[in-house]
Amino acid sequence: MNAVERWAGNPFFVLELAVTASRAEVERAGQKWLAMLELGLARAAIYTTPLGVRARTPELVRTAMAELRDPERRAGHEPWCLLQEPASVIDPPESTASEGEPGFDAMGPLQWSRR
Amino acid sequence: MTGRPLYVGIDLGTTNSAVAVFDGESTQVVRNAQGSPLTPSVVRIDAKGRVTVGSAARRFLDRDPENTRSEFKRLMGTERPLPFRASGRELTPPELAAEILKALRGDVRDQLGSLPTAAVISVPALFELPQSAATAEAARLAGFDKVELLPEPIASALAAGWTAEHGDGRWLVYDLGGGTFDVSLLETDGGFLRVVGHDGDNFLGGRDVDWAIVDWATAMIEREHGVKIRRDNPEHAAATAQLKHAAEEAKVALSRANEAVLTMPAPLEIAGHGAFDPELVLGRATLEELLAPLVDRSLEVCRRLLADHHTDPGQLARIVFVGGPTVTPLLRARVAQVLGAPVADGLDPMTLVAQGAAIHAATSALDGRGAGPLVRRGARLWLQFPAVCTDLSPHVVGRVVEGGSGPMPERIHLVRDDGGFTSEVTTLDAEHAFVVAVELVSRHANTFTIVAQDAAGAVLAVDPPTVTIVQGMTIGDPPLSRSIGVALASDQVQVYFERGTPLPARRSFTHVTVESVARASADSVLKIPIVQGEHDRAHLCRLVGTLEIPGHAIARTLPAGSDIELTIELDRGGRMSARALVPALDQVFEHVAHLLVPAADTEVLAASLATLRKRVDDLRADAFRRGMAQVLGTLEHAEHELAEVARDLGAALGGNDDAGQRARRNLLEIDAALDEVEQSKQWPELEQRAVRTLTWAGGQIAYLGTDRERALFEDIARAIDGARQERNVRDLQRQLRLANQLGETAWYRDPDTWPALFDAASSRIDAATDLPKAQALVREGRAANGRNDYAELRRITEKLWKLLPHDPSAQRQSYDSGVR
Known part of the structure; x- marks a missing residue:
């Protein structure tokens, strides 16, 4: 998952909560979405982000709950939830050229010579 | 299905096991036929093939070691069967564990009248996937239809948290088992429990105290009788086992008395010296001396955990002790004094884990009574709600899945049985679904009647007619203890699940084959290794399974560069399944092979030990040259651990398989620690x-x-x-x-x-x-x-x-x- 997709998976978006949500509200919302997903309810299947609509899955909900339970990790998500810029066009590649140091290794000997 | 629910939790321990039940409000430890809450994890099979379990089997541990097995938990995940000579039978570690589980299951039936079909079983925090899989297999063999595995520190935290009347704050669970030490830092905030962090020492346990007593005893015997008993000498194995057993009993006796005699059931027999009966009296002061270095090591781990999470020991609200060795008053006093925090009273360190597992069974809605007779009445509802929750205002979500013979419900509301709460009336949506918020009475089992009405307002029968939600402390989804990923041909790891990922979890990635697989070729097989660990390089992580695509199973030859869509799934107990879809063949492969812990060959272990010792020497010389003081500390620690491994290797040479497995595991840990030292050189x-x-x-x-x-x-x-x-x-x-x-x-x-x-x-x-x-x-x-x-x-x-x-x-x- 690239960094932009990680942003689309912001736990506040997934759980449809405001950044001011209390710990109890996090648990309540997570429990509700997991229950609705288990029952296959259509309104639980998607959520909206500034990057567009995304699919909501039980894994995503559980991860979101775990992220917001930890105060330090929660603090890392709060600023991103507040940003509401229009969606940018992101088109990541199907696979990277290299598994070593992407970007540098992809072009082999060319690396820096082009730029 | 009538009466109160039966949530069963089992602590399947290395030395002792325990079972507890939870009825929605309180836990109860189930006693065995001997009236004890603890059942020794010992199995004996006699010449006639009769199986005995628990204390009846434990009595034969010294007298008849060839037909009596203990501590097989450490061998879980290995494929080595253990022989019972007299009967000629061989049982694998999961089969042995199943015998213990069957006995505990029987104890629940004897005491509560119902043979449980589901349970939560606790496992050590750092159990590898093959060990978890073996535990689940043991449960299946014991007759459980459904089982979930739960890390031991989380189980004990849950039990301690459930009964706690204290306010918010951080607290420590100090868990000293037979062979390992685990410490967890927890936080209670607004009734919610969270595991802040975890640390431990795989080289430290109550057994170290036993061995320290054995070493003291052998020194005394040598001084007074001129006989040198060596732990690594196979001819001295029976005498060593007798001394170890006597040491364990003396340690327990010293929690009440000032001195204890090491009593052997029979005179010690040493080749060349004949039989003799040494008289050994162990005093509290001597035990304290033997105990002090081990407790100090555990305190070092506690301080490291607290420092990692910016917590001052003085901030701790309390310390909870778990595990048999923590019963020792000397240990409790020293830990409490050094950390300066109060000890939680009223918690039984021996059964806390089983109680926590039972509470978790309720959270997972694993009612051990199983499905009752099918009696349907009215419209059938598919309901989702938390069986146990901390939140005082949870949701009940439902959907009408079958209308029955009468009209479909249009509106639904819930009424709490004490009459103190009635929910809002909710109209069912286009999917015949509803979401209703309810209010709970704190620390009670709250039962709600579901009131369904048709369009005219007439009340309709629904199935089920009620829901019950227990309000109390819960913990989030169990976290994955170590990252899991796929080893790539480049020796890198494609991480599927990071450490801490809440379980259950599922992820898919598309891989590309680097070699072709020839159809119908017996030798041609594509391997997808699944590894567990925190290292970037695959070979440093542990192989926990391999998904194979063999030539004989494919419809046509698979060329290099083909896509493979791999999905790995973990359930709440950390059990793994994998599925590879090969679009070019339109075939799916699901068989994960070699999900086993490797055998601990003593020659290989000895060679690895020698290699690691040399590596420590080389790294130390290099660290001195570079003036890397921090590295020197790590190397000193590694050297100490290698000495422990050498001791285990000695015991393994004397025929102790369990010690061999411990040595293997610990060599891997030390290897990884030395890799980190080398990585830091590349800073x-x-x-x-x-x-x-x-x-x-x-x-x-x-x-x-x-x-x-x-x-x-x-x-x-x-x-x-x-x-x-x-x-x-x-x-x-x-x-x-x-x-x-x-x-x-x-x-x-x-x-x-x-x-x-x-x-x-x-x-x-x-x-x-x-x-x-x-x-x-x-x-x-x-x-x-x-x-x-x-x-x-x-x-x-x-x-x-x-x-x-x-x-x-x-x-x-x-x-x-x-x-x-």
Whole structure:
């Protein structure tokens, strides 16, 4: 998952909560979405982000709950939830050229010579 | 199904096991036929094949060791069966564990009148996947239909939290088992329990105290009788076992008395010396001396955990003790005094884990009574609600799945049985579903009647007619103890689940094969190794399973460069399943092979020990030259651990398989620790890489990135600075990967990028795994480039990458992985 997709998976978006949500509200919302997903309810299947609509899955909900339970990790998500810029066009590649140091290794000997 | 629910929790321990039940409000420890809450994890099979379990079997441990087995929990996940000579039978570790579980299951039936069909079983926090799989298999063999596994520290935390009347704050669970030490830092906040962090020492346990007493006893025997008893001498194994048993009993006796006699059931027999009966009296003061270094080691781990989470020992609200060795008053007093925190009273360290597992069974809605007789009345509802929850206002979500013979419900509301709450009336939506908020009475089992009405307001029968929600402390989904991923042919790891991922979890990635698999060939097999660990390099992680695609099972030959869509799934107990879809064959492969812990061959262990000792010496010499004081501390610790391994190896040579497995596991841990030391030597190189990455990715993002990417990059750059300041190698590597990914995202937008990448890939096609296909792609690519069709050029380049060769030596190291 690239960094932009990680942003689309912001736990506040997934759980449809405001950044001011209390710990109890996090648990309540997570429990509700997991229950609705288990029952296959259509309104639980998607959520909206500034990057567009995304699919909501039980894994995503559980991860979101775990992220917001930890105060330090929660603090890392709060600023991103507040940003509401229009969606940018992101088109990541199907696979990277290299598994070593992407970007540098992809072009082999060319690396820096082009730029 | 009538009466109160039966939630069953089992602590399947190395030395003793326990079972507890939870009825929705309180836990009860189930006593065995002897009236004890603890059942020794010992199995005996006599010459007639009769199986005895628990204390009846334990009595034969010294007298008849060839037909009596204990401590087989440490062998879980290995394929080695243990022989029972008199009967000629051989049982695997899961089969032995199943005998214990059957006995505990029987105890529940005897005491509560119902044979449970579901349970939660606790497992050590750092159990590997094969060990978890073996535990689940033991439960199946014991007759359980459903089972969930729960890490022991979480179970004890849950039990301690459930009964706690204290307010918010941080507290410590100090868990000293027979062979391992675990410590967990927990936090209660507004009734919610959270595991803040966990640490431990795989080399420290109550058994170390027993062995310290044995060493003291053998020194006394040598002094007074002139007989030297050696633990690594197979001829002294019976005498050593007798002394160990006597040491365990003396240790327990000293928790009440000032001195204890080491009593042997029979005189010690030593070749060349005949039989003799030593008189050994152990005093509290001597035990305290023997205990002190071990307790100090545990305190060092506690301090490290607290420091990692910026918690001062004085801030701790309380300490909860878990495990048999913590019953020792000397230990409790010393820990409480040094950490300066109060000890939680009223909690039984021997059964706390089983009680926590029982509470967790309620959270997971694992009612051990099983399904009752099917009596349906009215419209059938499919309901989802938390069986146990901390929240006072949870939701009940439902859906009408079958209307029954009468009219369909239109509206629904819930009424609490004490009459103190009635929910809002909710109209069912187009999917015949409803979401209703209810209010709970704190620390009670709250039962609600579901009132369904038709359009005219008439009340309709529904099935089920009620729901029950217990309000109390709960803990989030169990976290994964170690990261899991796929070893790639490059010896790198594609991480599927990071450590801490809440379970259950499922993820899919598409891999590409690096070699072809010939149809119908017996030798041709594509391996997808699944590894567990925190290292970047696959060979440093532990192989926990291999998904294989054999030549004899494929419909046609699978060429190199083919896609494989791999899905790995973990259930709440950390049990893994994997599924590989091969679109080119339209076939699915699901068989995960070799999900076993490797055997602990003593010759291999001895060789590994010698290699690691030399490695420590070399690293120490190097660290002195470079003046790396921090590294010296780590190496000193590794040296101490290697001495422990040497002791276990001695015991393994004396025929103790369990000690052999412990030595194997610990050698791997030390190996990984030394790898980290070597990685830290490469810190200057990593710092240079950080500068290069920041410059390159920053340039791409500044030139081609969006506002969002620029903001994200700033965030990552800050994290890189933090990792550099803390000299955290792993975190720095992770952040650099993220920065590169972001840089690449921007870079791929540049129209000049794909022609350059295509040229670079084309220059290497001489070595392609399918040369004709690669040549054809190069021709197509040139044409696409000529007409400036960059989208097509990108597609072609990505195909070319899949045909480029891999490094065979890296592949061998990476458990012969056939994918990238």
